[in-house]
Amino acid sequence: MASDGGRKQFWKRNVARVPGSIQHVYGAQHPPFDPLLHEILKPGAKQSTTPVKLKKVSTFQEFESNTSDAWDVGDDDDELLAMATESLNTDVVMETANRVIWNHSKLQEQHKLQEERVERELQQLSDLPPAASGDNRLVKSVSESNTSSSADGGNENASVPRSQSLPQTSTIALASGITEHSTSSPPALSEREASRLDKFKQLLAGPNTNLEEELRKLSWSGIPKLVRPITWKLLSGYLPANIDRREGTLQRKRKEYFAFVEQYYDSRNEETHQDTYRQIHIDIPRMSPEALILQPKTTEIFERILFIWAIRHPASGYVQGINDLVTPFFVVFTCEYTEEEVENFDVSSLPAEVLQNIEADSFWCMSKLLDGIQDNYTFAQPGIQKKVKMLEELVSRIDEQVHRHLEQHEVKYLQFAFRWMNNLLMREVPLQCTIRLWDTYQSEPEGFSHFHLYVCAAFLVRWKKEILEEKDFQELLIFLQNLPTMHWGNEEISVLLAEAYRLKFAFADAPNHYKR
CATH class of the missing domain: 1.10.8 (Helicase, Ruva Protein; domain 3)
Incomplete structure (x- = not known):
């Protein structure tokens, strides 16, 4: 454990103080730290892919039929948990969220096994003599087939044959504010992506877009790139529904x-x-x-x-x-x-x-x-300080082991979570992940203020194994301020949001939620 003097010096180095009327920003670091370059990642460390054990729920079959298998891998995610809150009890919601997480974990494990298989094949080909291996076209073919199959497993921009690409801009699209400003051809879409995009276009082209019951519900699981500009303008309240x-x-x-x-x-x-x-x-x-x-x-x-x-x-x-x-x-x-x-x-x-x-x-x-979050930026930033305190009390309830470990090594939540609240996790994940995260934030009631708290809690607990392995104040703080997320994509964000949603339903309605 670091001495008091060491902690003070470390804290002083990691607090950005701004003169004059500009408020202090704790833990800010520019540009973002790359753990790979600084050997923060443990050699051979792997993300756990153990499926979440599901608890039997007697009413789940009825719920599953009502949502049209929305939680099966590769199916439409439109009927998301966020829109079923009024008619579902907490057990059903938690059961369903766990299925989302399990499905993503299973998919991730399949991708990993596939990558390992292709690597072995490539290695075997490279070990063959030139006469046996032919030319590089075979190696290229194996590599490209793997890339194509991996990308089609859930990525928003998955590549498929041109025959499945969406038709050119229609009258409906133009009327709703969806225009093609680029002279290049639009990227090819999978059948599922094209179907989702068509749903958005039809909804946006209506005379009065139903924001609460339809657009927010459809946007929770991500917004297609082509319609994201107009959808964000509507969800933010900048444009009218008419x-x-x-x-x-x-x-x-x-x-x-x-x-x-x-x-x-x-x-x-x-x-x-x-x-x-x-x-x-x-x-x-x-x-x-x-x-x-x-x-x-x-x-x-x-x-x-x-x-x-x-x-x-x-x-x-x-x-x-x-x-x-x-x-x-x-x-x-x-x-x-x-x-x-x-x-x-x-x-x-x-x-x-x-x-x-x-x-x-x-x-x-x-x-x-x-x-919606202006108290985060008024004098002394009371909104952020309140949210950091709420995060600490929430984590103490959802994972006491992580909370006690941080307490034991005298790591204060303000030292790492201030930036999470101040920058809405933008410094912690790649930009495209932030954009995907904001799709959901804008579709959630009080997404940037209230739901963000649960995302931060899920984000912290996500690193439980790595946190518990660190036994030193300084190493813990370095890790928490520089989490290894530079290779994250939509899949990791989807899992994070599903876990945050589960936490919200487990704790948001508890009257003593934030009390010890």
Whole structure:
């Protein structure tokens, strides 16, 4: 166990203090730490794939038939747990969530076995003499067949033959605000992905989109990339449900934003606002992904968005952490105009009018998000401190062993979980995982404030084995601040969300939930 002096020095090194009116950010680190480069990962460490033992529930057969086998691997996930809460008891919900986790674990184990088999085949081929092995085409064929079968096992962007690709943009798609701005062909979709996309398109093209009963329900398990921009705008409350009012609302709100820019942005050079603008200017290059943020045009857009928001919200002003919350919106809305991965895309190649639309839409949607969690960023950030305390008490109930281990080594939840709340886990998982996470957050009631707490609890307990192996204060804190998630994808996020949902139903309605 580290001495008091060692802990103080370590804590001092890992607390980012900002002068002036900018609030402190604990545990912030830029850029994100790579455990592989610093030998944080234990050699040979593997994720447990032991299936969760399921408890028999007498009413489960009836529930299963009502949800159309929604929890079988590869089937439609539209009838998710979040929408069945009123008619199901807690045991049924927990049983079903456990099945989701077990199915994902089984799928992950199958992928792993398949990869090992192909590696053995490739190794055998490489050991053969040239005459026996033919040429590299055989090796390439084996490798490509494995890649194709693995990708089709659940990845949102799985590749399939062109014959299954979705038809070109229809009148329905155009009417709902789903447009093809790219000249390149859309990526091929699996039959299941095409079916889900069609459901979204039909729902969005209706005269009045049913947000609560249908769109949120459909979005919980992930939103197809093509319709994600318009869906996020609707779920965030930026656009109205009535399709006839959407275009007028967009034009009005975009003009309103640039009126704010014209009115306030020049004041960034005034002495009153210099500290705020300077801190924004310093923070933006530290954001992720670096290839996108370091583009001059992107930097200008982010600086305007953050400065205008800070000026219009004097109760909090700009606080480190808010800068990260712009990125998902900016990336999603940019994808509306290009098929390329945004991290490698030259944003300045887009027309000026398109960039203005992306900027204004990102500002308003970020503002809507922050409206629900603004106490996270007011003086002393009471919202975050309260949520960290709630997380500590929740973990003490769901996994006492992990909680006691942290207590025993004097690791405070504020030392690692402050950033989880301040940045909504954006510093802990890859950007695409954050976007998938936000699909669910926007479809959940109070997703960014309330449901996020359960996601953080599931996220912490997910690393139970590794946490219990660490016997030193400093090593524990290093691990918790730099978790090995750089290779995570949609599958890991789906498992995390399922576990968070199970925890929510097990504890959210308990009257003494947060009391010892």
